[in-house]
Amino acid sequence: MAKKYFDKRNTEEAVFKCLMVLSIFIVAVSLISILATVLVKGIGALNIAMLTKTPEGGYYLGKTGGILNAILGSVILGVGATLMSLVISLPVVCYLNLYLKKNSRFALLVRFSLDVLWGVPSIVYGAFGFAAMLFLGLKASLLSGTVTVALLITPIMARSMDEIIRIIPFELKEAAYALGSTRLETAFKIIFKQAQPAILAATLVAFGRGIGDAACVLFTAGFTDSLPYSLFKPVATLPLAIFFQLGTPFPEVQKRGYAAALILTLLILTVSLSARFLSKRFTEHLLK
Amino acid sequence: MKPHISTKNLSVWYGEHHVLNNISIDIPDKKITVIIGPSGCGKTTLLKSFNRLIELQDGVKISGKVLLDGEDIYDPSCDITHLRKKMGLLFQKPQVLPMSIYENVAYGLRIHGTKDKEELDYSVEHYLKEASLWNEVKDRLNTSAWKLSIGQQQRLCLARGMAIEPEVILGDEPTAALDPISAERIEQRFLGLKNKYSIVLVTHILRQARRLADYVIFLYFGNLIEHGPAEAVFNHPKDPRTQAYIDGRFFEEHTS
Numbered sequence: 001m002a003k004k005y006f007d008k009r010n011t012e013e014a015v016f017k018c019l020m021v022l023s024i025f026i027v028a029v030s031l032i033s034i035l036a037t038v039l040v041k042g043i044g045a046l047n048i049a050m051l052t053k054t055p056e057g058g059y060y061l062g063k064t065g066g067i068l069n070a071i072l073g074s075v076i077l078g079v080g081a082t083l084m085s086l087v088i089s090l091p092v093v094c095y096l097n098l099y100l101k102k103n104s105r106f107a108l109l110v111r112f113s114l115d116v117l118w119g120v121p122s123i124v125y126g127a128f129g130f131a132a133m134l135f136l137g138l139k140a141s142l143l144s145g146t147v148t149v150a151l152l153i154t155p156i157m158a159r160s161m162d163e164i165i166r167i168i169p170f171e172l173k174e175a176a177y178a179l180g181s182t183r184l185e186t187a188f189k190i191i192f193k194q195a196q197p198a199i200l201a202a203t204l205v206a207f208g209r210g211i212g213d214a215a216c217v218l219f220t221a222g223f224t225d226s227l228p229y230s231l232f233k234p235v236a237t238l239p240l241a242i243f244f245q246l247g248t249p250f251p252e253v254q255k256r257g258y259a260a261a262l263i264l265t266l267l268i269l270t271v272s273l274s275a276r277f278l279s280k281r282f283t284e285h286l287l288k
Numbered sequence: 289m290k291p292h293i294s295t296k297n298l299s300v301w302y303g304e305h306h307v308l309n310n311i312s313i314d315i316p317d318k319k320i321t322v323i324i325g326p327s328g329c330g331k332t333t334l335l336k337s338f339n340r341l342i343e344l345q346d347g348v349k350i351s352g353k354v355l356l357d358g359e360d361i362y363d364p365s366c367d368i369t370h371l372r373k374k375m376g377l378l379f380q381k382p383q384v385l386p387m388s389i390y391e392n393v394a395y396g397l398r399i400h401g402t403k404d405k406e407e408l409d410y411s412v413e414h415y416l417k418e419a420s421l422w423n424e425v426k427d428r429l430n431t432s433a434w435k436l437s438i439g440q441q442q443r444l445c446l447a448r449g450m451a452i453e454p455e456v457i458l459g460d461e462p463t464a465a466l467d468p469i470s471a472e473r474i475e476q477r478f479l480g481l482k483n484k485y486s487i488v489l490v491t492h493i494l495r496q497a498r499r500l501a502d503y504v505i506f507l508y509f510g511n512l513i514e515h516g517p518a519e520a521v522f523n524h525p526k527d528p529r530t531q532a533y534i535d536g537r538f539f540e541e542h543t544s
């Protein structure tokens with residue numbers, strides 16, 4: 001009897017372990033095949049000129065030159081939107097976790113709203129940004145694009161940080177207050193410090209999401225062949241460069257689209273890795 | 289005898305749960321007051337109501353008054369950060385801050401305005417010595433505080449609490465995580481500190497209570513059963529429940 005019971009539990013364990021390994025396998029294979037596709041199709045067209053020149057020989061579908069306009073545009077727009085979103089997210093998270101009680105209804109409402117906003121498709125943000133832009137009398141520009149992307153990534157950033165900060169032990173807050181810290185000191189010197197890896201991770205996820213989104217910038221940032229030089233002028237972005245180039249009937253131009261995709265992927269990868277590497281130095285004292 | 293802290297009809301509820309019932313006591317100035325009572329009777333709650341940390345709990349309701357030097361600390365005009373600076377609280381479970389050992393002690397000093405590096409260095413060393421931790425950590429002040437053993441963390445918290453120079457030290461079983469030698473050292477510290485601070489300690493160790501207490505408060509299921517000078521409470525308790533507790537017996541409710 002006891003033997004049988006034992007067998008059943010062992011079988012259960014084995015079956016579920018198999019399922020887990022299978023799932024991990026699926027994730028790994030998808031990731032590798034995406035990277036491989038981009039790499040194989042794009043590497044041929046990748047050269048120094050791609051990284052250092054603006055499009056030549058015609059409009060942005062140009063067969064020569066590079067996509068420096070889109071690379072710079074995306075970096076500026078992505079970094080700008082991420083910073084803007086960070087400036088909005090930190091106070092929201094601070095208020096939710098330090099100024100409101102745990103069972104506050106208002107906090108519940110804010111978290112629910114952010115979750116809904118997280119789920120809104122980016123094309124809707126794009127459309128909203130476009131409408132707001134017209135209403136304010138602005139044109140497609142770096143500024144409009146940045147603000148729209150910031151709106152898109154703020155729920156992602158705020159909620160990801162919030163989820164981690166919520167589970168920081170209550171005792172840590174108590175200890176800070178007991179020493180006579182104000183709420184703001186508790187937030188910035190203790191809680192955000194302890195949550196720093198989470199804040200960084202949330203920022204990187206939001207950056208990746210923002211820099212890679214095409215629908216948001218389609219109507220709001222526009223596109224141009226020139227390098228970004230003004231907040232109020234249209235700006236080129238990598239997702240749109242990919243979109244336009246892949247959409248042409250010319251195989252040479254399509255290849256350059258894949259090269260642009262490869263550049264975008266490498267860009268996000270580099271930023272993530274270097275940020276994580278840098279942050280290692282500052283996390284030594286964090287409570288484990 | 290001038291009381292340092294007094295409570296007047298203090299009652300505390302967590303939601304519907306009535307945790308402290310009409311407590312009126314006077315805590316003497318520059319003496320060691322020990323709160324004893326069975327687990328769950330409200331000792332931690334009482335300590336936390338002295339520095340208003342209790343307010344952070346969800347659904348807590350407080351009625352009555354707590355007076356510090358005659359001033360009502362629950363009055364809206366009371367500056368809560370200043371109040372908490374005056375009441376150094378040591379938690380039942382030591383909670384270090386996510387920083388180095390040095391910064392843990394310096395944190396309180398910094399937020400209360402000390403900037404001078406030499407002054408900080410001096411205070412950190414001084415209070416780590418006060419908490420008898422200095423010798424163990426002097427060579428690794430810049431390593432993480434969480435790497436210390438629990439007993440060392442408890443002493444670090446003591447140093448951190450004393451560094452902000454409170455008027456009152458509230459200790460919630462401050463020696464519970466310590467070996468007998470370190471506990472003895474902390475006890476000696478408290479005895480040495482009582483001419484500078486009013487000290488309120490919670491302890492489950494009755495021998496420790498006898499060694500340290502000038503004044504004793506006995507709580508039982510949220511009620512104040514007995515309080516008075518240590519001598520009187522320990523040797524001639526008036527209430528059979530106090531007698532039973534200090535004899536280490538269960539009290540049979542129906543006999544009262």
Ligand SMILES: Nc1ncnc2c1ncn2[C@@H]1O[C@H](COP(=O)(O)OP(=O)(O)OP(=O)(O)O)[C@@H](O)[C@H]1O
Nearest residue numbers: 302305307326327328329330331332333334345346
């Ligand atoms: N945040 C809370 N919410 C609801 N009930 C609580 C909360 N904190 C404590 N209590 C309850 O209040 C009562 C008193 O708790 P308290 O922590 O003050 O006891 P204590 O005397 O310190 O016990 P111990 O000696 O075990 O530390 C207990 O019954 C406990 O379950």
Ligand SMILES: [Mg+2]
Nearest residue numbers: 331332380460
């Ligand atoms: Mg307790």
